[in-house]
Amino acid sequence: MAQIVPINTREDIFPQYLNTPIGDLIEYHNFNKHFFESDKKYEHAELLIGMCMDNRKRLNIPEKFAYVIRTGAGNLRTSEFKVSYAIAVGGVRAIALIGHNKCGMANLKAKEQQFIDGLVDIGWDRKTAEDHFNHFAPMFEIGNELDFVLAEAKRLRHRYPKVLVAPMMYQLEDNRLYLLKSDKNES
Structure with a gap:
């Protein structure tokens, strides 16, 4: 069974995601990390975000920070070529796979x-x-939803072994990102 882990402080971010585009995503979205005037300007995407096409979600991220593929449930199985393109041509080395509660x-x-x-x-x-x-x-x-995101993250890790893949959830009630951890410790 999957466990939803709240991320309320920088210290709550799993160590493997700190100082990576995954950690930056969480800080931009959950903590309103400022990214306008003085912060880093992105020249190219550092992250691929796979998330649901649901209209109830919006991420707080800077321009040029990420490729975003929005599909039903964030299911990237039918977008495999786009994922490969973002990695092979776009140069991204991290994927945030974001499911959400109450998914259609x-x-x-x-x-x-x-x-x-x-x-x-x-x-x-x-x-x-x-x-x-x-x-x-x-x-x-x-x-x-939780089991799907964990299984899809596992599939993507196997397919792209040198790419960091983070299974996450977006909770509609508070518009925040959460990390997922499985009982098998495959977070």
Whole structure:
């Protein structure tokens, strides 16, 4: 089971993320670390952020600091080429994988009828809408948000072994970033 770790001070940031783009992200977002006039100016992205397309989230980060890929649930499986591009061409060496609570990609089966009816309402044929859901829902279903983020971080670490990957959560109630730790100590 995953554990959500609050980050209220710089000392709460896991040691492996301190003085890295992951630590900088947390400081910019959670602590409002100033990044305008006197701070470091970024000439290129130092970080890739994979996060959900959900409109309830916004990160507080400087310009040119990060590539951001927003997909349902922050699922990067279907964005693998973009991830590879950011690493191979963009030169990033850290990935922040940010899930969030109350994600619409969790338990998609429960939203099947609403999904189909919504497409029918805008002119789709019901059978085509059903086929569309049945074809794509398994690809985008994430199950539990916390477990998904940890599993996706593990997959990315295996795929890109020299890239620092941090599993994180964004809590909608307080708009803050949290780090994730698994019982298997794979934070």
